[in-house]
Amino acid sequence: MPKNTLKYAILLVLLGVVAYNSVYFKKLDEVNATSGANAGSKFDAAAYANTFWTTKLLPAGASSATELSTLISSLKTDREKAFDTYSHALGIGNIRYFLVKGEGQITAIGDNDVTVALPDGESVNLATEYIFGNAARDASGLIKITEFDNTMDLNNVSTELNTIIRNKVIPLFKASTKTGSTVKFVGVIELNKAHLRLENLEVILISVELGAGSKGQGEKSLTSRIQSKHYAPGTRPYILC
Amino acid sequence: MQLTLNSYRPFITKFQSLIALFILCLGISLMSDKFMTVANFWNVLRQISVNVCISTGMTLVVLTAGIDLSVGSVLALSGAITAGLLRNGIQLPSSNLYIGFTLLGATLAGLLTGSGLGWFNGWAITRFKLPPFVATLAMLTIARGLTMLWTEGFPITGLGDSFTFLGTGWFLGIPLPVWLSGIIVAIAVLVTNKTRLGRYIYAIGGSESAARLSGVNINKIKIAVYTIAGALAAVGGLLVTSRLDSAQPNAGTSYELDSIAAVVIGGTSLSGGRGSILGTVQGAIIIGVLNNGLVLLNVSPFWQQVVKGFVILLAVIIDKSNSKAD
Numbered sequence: 001m002p003k004n005t006l007k008y009a010i011l012l013v014l015l016g017v018v019a020y021n022s023v024y025f026k027k028l029d030e031v032n033a034t035s036g037a038n039a040g041s042k043f044d045a046a047a048y049a050n051t052f053w054t055t056k057l058l059p060a061g062a063s064s065a066t067e068l069s070t071l072i073s074s075l076k077t078d079r080e081k082a083f084d085t086y087s088h089a090l091g092i093g094n095i096r097y098f099l100v101k102g103e104g105q106i107t108a109i110g111d112n113d114v115t116v117a118l119p120d121g122e123s124v125n126l127a128t129e130y131i132f133g134n135a136a137r138d139a140s141g142l143i144k145i146t147e148f149d150n151t152m153d154l155n156n157v158s159t160e161l162n163t164i165i166r167n168k169v170i171p172l173f174k175a176s177t178k179t180g181s182t183v184k185f186v187g188v189i190e191l192n193k194a195h196l197r198l199e200n201l202e203v204i205l206i207s208v209e210l211g212a213g214s215k216g217q218g219e220k221s222l223t224s225r226i227q228s229k230h231y232a233p234g235t236r237p238y239i240l241c
Numbered sequence: 242m243q244l245t246l247n248s249y250r251p252f253i254t255k256f257q258s259l260i261a262l263f264i265l266c267l268g269i270s271l272m273s274d275k276f277m278t279v280a281n282f283w284n285v286l287r288q289i290s291v292n293v294c295i296s297t298g299m300t301l302v303v304l305t306a307g308i309d310l311s312v313g314s315v316l317a318l319s320g321a322i323t324a325g326l327l328r329n330g331i332q333l334p335s336s337n338l339y340i341g342f343t344l345l346g347a348t349l350a351g352l353l354t355g356s357g358l359g360w361f362n363g364w365a366i367t368r369f370k371l372p373p374f375v376a377t378l379a380m381l382t383i384a385r386g387l388t389m390l391w392t393e394g395f396p397i398t399g400l401g402d403s404f405t406f407l408g409t410g411w412f413l414g415i416p417l418p419v420w421l422s423g424i425i426v427a428i429a430v431l432v433t434n435k436t437r438l439g440r441y442i443y444a445i446g447g448s449e450s451a452a453r454l455s456g457v458n459i460n461k462i463k464i465a466v467y468t469i470a471g472a473l474a475a476v477g478g479l480l481v482t483s484r485l486d487s488a489q490p491n492a493g494t495s496y497e498l499d500s501i502a503a504v505v506i507g508g509t510s511l512s513g514g515r516g517s518i519l520g521t522v523q524g525a526i527i528i529g530v531l532n533n534g535l536v537l538l539n540v541s542p543f544w545q546q547v548v549k550g551f552v553i554l555l556a557v558i559i560d561k562s563n564s565k566a567d
Binding site: 022025026027028030146 | 328330332333334337338339340341342343345346349350395396397398399486487
């Protein structure tokens, strides 16, 4: 056998082995069927956000949100430890998010926020106008980046969560709030680890309960109004009961 | 015997990169206690691995008195091709066929993409006698556009643990990217110092017409060199994609500048024929240490670019002055 023929034969066999181990063929129908909704279908950020809101974020807010007074005092004493213990973020960097809760008395109602005095003397602002960013998505630490095919889908989840807050939480809160009334809330905040500022902390509301002194209806009135207006029986409300 | 500055000149010239690196490390370690730590040492080496891969190919190109501005875009396209094939395969709805790619297949496709684009650069430069600057500048935009088309402008993520192991894994206590770039450097050193191809590369850079008259097939060598540069840019693309577990459409932007900087700082002459792979490695380490140091010292990213620009300028000035002295 000529030397060149042998060389090309070996090369061909090698190429065949590599090709055999490099690609495989399937029927497209089968692939789409096995990979279910993910194959070829577009990611529905609104549906994802709604499910996340009702099944994860609200329960997490009720069960594992950090008391705001505790967080503030912890940040003042040991910033590193406070960030390590209470914050979450999907990316690296100094911007971190916290899932918090608190209660206090409404001292001022502005165009963009409602100021609440906490029992320990601190005050925070509950945002009512500008609801942006990734705080609602990242603060609970329950969303993993690996769930998404691309960052656009991930970012769209933030947009949809902010839309839920903007359209369903804020309007009823704004309509019922009144200076002097008490408020109990769960929300999310964004803090910069490198440039920490604790004055005028802005909380984006996840859920809120207005107590005595709110417009007219009294204790739990806002909750019952929202439930009757937006929810079928048995579904979780946006406002904590 | 009286020693003057001139008597030290050959020594300084020979070890200028190492001396610069030593001074840089000393300066940064005095200003930041986080610099001289084991974790940061591996961090810097892992970060420069990609630049070492690209710069090794760039050195071969620059030694032939050429330049390759397309390496950053080639890196991006190769990484995107690998990620896309691994994640989505190829779907042919008209024939109801799905062609899936294994890790081996997707990786080979990425490497072939880089090599192919590099080959095209070499072919265009030799076939149409185009200045390398122009031909590779065109490839820079072509490859970037193709990356955008392939990815539709979105990152491709979720590539699996076995793929990300390449960029994040360790072997014998050393990060895998460091192993990979080390092997590439070792092969490149052997090729440049011990093979006919290496001698031809230096010969072409030294004097193309003399090399041609000596019987060197200039076109073939140049095409080989640009193909190797493309393949090494693809390796860089695999490392970046694997490390991030994501193929970014804008990956590798301005990597060509870091790579050229490493080559120049490492003492390779932009006019070709003079320089070495090990010099380039030193240049890449200097760039990596400089980047790392500026980050550790909290220098603004805008100032970081200014500082890097001046360092490159200084390196070229020193190179010029050495050439005159020679």
